[in-house]
Amino acid sequence: xxxxxxxxxxxxxxxxxxxxxxxxxxxxxxxxxxxxxxxxxxxxxxxxxxxxxxxxxxxxxxxxxxxxxxxxxxxxxxxxxxxxxxxxxxxxxxxxxxxxxxxxxxxxxxxxxxxxxxxxxxxxxxxxxxxxxxxxxxxxxxxxxxxxxxxxxxxxxxxxxxxxxxxxxxxxxxxxxxxxxxxxxxxxxxxxxxxxxxxxxxxxxxxxxxxxxxxxxxxxxxxxxxxxxxxxxxxxxxxxxxxxxxxxxxxxxxxxxxxxxxxxxxxxxxxxxxxxxxxxxxxxxxxxxxxxxxxxxxxxxxxxxxxxxxxxxxxxxxxxxxxxxxxxxxxxxxxxxxxxxxxxxxxxxxxxxxxxxxxxxxxxxxxxxxxxxxxxxxxxx
Numbered sequence: 001x002x003x004x005x006x007x008x009x010x011x012x013x014x015x016x017x018x019x020x021x022x023x024x025x026x027x028x029x030x031x032x033x034x035x036x037x038x039x040x041x042x043x044x045x046x047x048x049x050x051x052x053x054x055x056x057x058x059x060x061x062x063x064x065x066x067x068x069x070x071x072x073x074x075x076x077x078x079x080x081x082x083x084x085x086x087x088x089x090x091x092x093x094x095x096x097x098x099x100x101x102x103x104x105x106x107x108x109x110x111x112x113x114x115x116x117x118x119x120x121x122x123x124x125x126x127x128x129x130x131x132x133x134x135x136x137x138x139x140x141x142x143x144x145x146x147x148x149x150x151x152x153x154x155x156x157x158x159x160x161x162x163x164x165x166x167x168x169x170x171x172x173x174x175x176x177x178x179x180x181x182x183x184x185x186x187x188x189x190x191x192x193x194x195x196x197x198x199x200x201x202x203x204x205x206x207x208x209x210x211x212x213x214x215x216x217x218x219x220x221x222x223x224x225x226x227x228x229x230x231x232x233x234x235x236x237x238x239x240x241x242x243x244x245x246x247x248x249x250x251x252x253x254x255x256x257x258x259x260x261x262x263x264x265x266x267x268x269x270x271x272x273x274x275x276x277x278x279x280x281x282x283x284x285x286x287x288x289x290x291x292x293x294x295x296x297x298x299x300x301x302x303x304x305x306x307x308x309x310x311x312x313x314x315x316x317x318x319x320x321x322x323x324x325x326x327x328x329x330x331x332x333x334x335x336x337x338x339x340x341x342x343x344x345x346x347x348x349x350x351x352x353x354x355x356x357x358x359x360x361x362x363x364x365x366x367x368x369x370x371x372x373x374x375x376x377x378x379x380x381x
Contacts, residue, residue: 001074001075001076001111001112001321001322001323001324001325001351001352002021002022002023002074002075002325002351002352003021003043003072003073003074003075003111003325003352004020004021004022004073004074004075004080005018005019005020005021005071005072005073006018006019006021006039006042006043006070006071006072007019007069007070007071007072008039008042008068008069008070008071009068009069010061010062010065010067010068010069011038011042011060011061011062011068011069011070011087012035012038012041012042012059012060012062012068013035013038013062013378013379014035014038014039014062014378015062017039017377017378019039019372019377021352021354022369022370023351023352024351024352024353024369024370025348025353025355025367025368025369025370026352026353026354026355026369026370026371026372027355027356027357027360027363027367027369027370027371027372028040028354028355028356028357028372028374029356029357029358029359029360029363029371029372029373029374030358030373030374030375030378031358031375032358033380034374034375034378034379034380035374035378035379035380036329036330036356036357036374037053037117037329037330037356039356039374039378040115040327040329040354040356041053041060041115041329042070043070043072043111043113043325043327043354044113044115044327045060045070045085045087046070046072046083046085046107046111046113047108047109047111047112047113047141047324047325048108048113048137048140048141049085049093049104049105049107049108049147050137052115052117052119053117053119057087057088057093058089060087061087061088061089065089066088066089066090067086067087067088067089068086068087069084069085069086069087070084070085070087071083071084071085072084072111074110074111076319076321076322077319077321079321081097081098081110082096082097082098082099083095083096083097083107083110083111084096084097084099084107085104085107092104095107097110105144105147105148108140108141108144108147109141109144111325112141112313112317112322112323112324112325113324113325113326113327114306114309114310114313114324114325114326114327115306115327115329116303116306116326116327116328116329116331117327117329117330117331118329118330118331118334120302120303120305120306121298121299121302123282123301123302123305124282124289124290124293124298124301124302125290125298128277128278128279128280131279131280131282132275132276132278132279132280134280134305134309135197135200135201135280136150136193136197138200138309138312139196139197139200141309141313141324142200142312142313142316143196146193146196149189149192149193149196150193152185152188152189152192153186153189153190153192153193153274153275153276156182156185156186156189156190157186157271157274157276159182159185160179160182160183160185160186160271161269161270161271163175163178163179163182164179164265164266164268164269164270164271165269165270167179167266167269168266168267168268168269169269171266176266179262183255183258183259184255186254186258186271186274187251187252187254187255187258188247188251190250190251190254190274190275191247191248191250191251191253191254192247193275194232194236194250194254194275194278195241195246195247195250197230197275197278198230198241199241199242200312201228201229201230201280202241202242203312204228204305204308204309204312205227205228207304207307207308207311207312208226208227208228208301208304208305208308209225209226209227209304211303211304211307211308211311211346212224212225212226212284212300212301212304213225213226214342214346215300215303215304215339215342215343216296216297216300216339217338217342218338219297222285222286223284223285223297224285225284225285225286226282226283226284226289226301226304227282227283228280228281228282228283228305229280229281229283230278230279230280230281231278231279231280231281232273232275232277232278232279233257233272233273233277233278234253234254234257234273234274235253235257236250236253238253239253254273254274257273258271258273261273282301284297284301289301296335296336296339299334299335299339300339303331303343307346310323310324310326310350320351321351323350323351324350325350325351325352325353325354326347326350326352326353326354327353327354327355328347328353328354328355328356329356330356330357330358331343331355332344332355332357332362332363332364333357333358333362340364341364341366343364344364344366344367345366347367348366348367353367353369355367
């Protein structure tokens with residue numbers, strides 16, 4: 001997979017940009033503040049309908065404008081498709097495929113892309129929400145139907161929390177009876193999400209361990225192993241997540257957990273258990289990564305997580321023409337020479353690699369290709 005043309009209108013700092021690209025490595029070089037990250041962020045957004053930098057769409061629309069447009073012509077072997085999304089400051093976003101209007105979710109997966117960025121350090125050092133978002137984003141990238149699962153879980157959670165808050169302020173047996181309906185809706189959506197997350201993490205484990213071991217090759221042997229484990233406040237011990245009945249059994253476990261905590265949840269006016277409170281526990285050398293890993297180890301683990309996701313997306317496609325585009329946003333400046341060289345050797349396998357750097361010397365020699373000086377085609381922020 002590679003993008004031959006990227007067009008932006010009123011996206012972030014760009015009022016208009018039309019850029020031709022080639023397969024292989026392209027490095028965007030410019031001093032800080034020239035919009036390098038904004039450019040590659042647009043491709044990541046088109047891939048997953050979400051930014052790797054912000055949780056809301058509004059900052060993506062250039063100040064003073066009503067909407068932003070991101071369009072890319074993507075190639076899979078001899079096939080090609082043009083995907084476009086219009087991000088609106090107010091109202092619903094719109095999408096087009098080959099100039100034909102479609103539902104926004106239909107462009108998910110058309111331009112597969114994995115983004116490495118300084119923000120990825122939050123996967124190791126940040127709060128559980130960042131690790132959940134990473135896992136959910138990869139779920140949707142592998143299977144776009146999970147976008148609907150996430151929406152269902154969020155909707156049921158919001159409705160349930162609103163009802164719990166009302167019950168805290170005004171106890172009402174009749175109103176509490178309707179809680180059973182939302183318990184079931186939330187439990188079913190939660191079960192689908194938890195089952196998907198756990199299976200995904202199981203698929204990721206060997207790839208995470210392998211990439212971390214390679215990136216940390218010059219560390220002492222006891223610090224070359226990494227692990228990722230799903231953590232929940234609900235005991236799913238009786239559920240076989242590889243089984244065909246995993247979702248049904250998980251639904252019942254969630255319902256039991258909600259029932260056992262109902263009085264406490266009403267007192268708090270908040271849902272206390274569920275996938276919105278789960279975490280991925282990361283470890284290095286048998287010890288927790290958070291709070292114990294060095295800066296270099298944290299970077300290696302964050303990169304290993306993203307590389308593992310890239311591996312799965314490549315495996316799923318089963319076609320060399322479908323492997324995801326790789327974006328490395330200001331990553332090499334954060335790595336020592338050994339990790340920089342080993343990362344370069346790995347990502348050089350991609351059909352298209354897009355790199356941002358403040359100076360050309362930050363790009364490893366192993367990644368030779370086109371260099372685009374953004375100071376000639378963009379305005380400083």
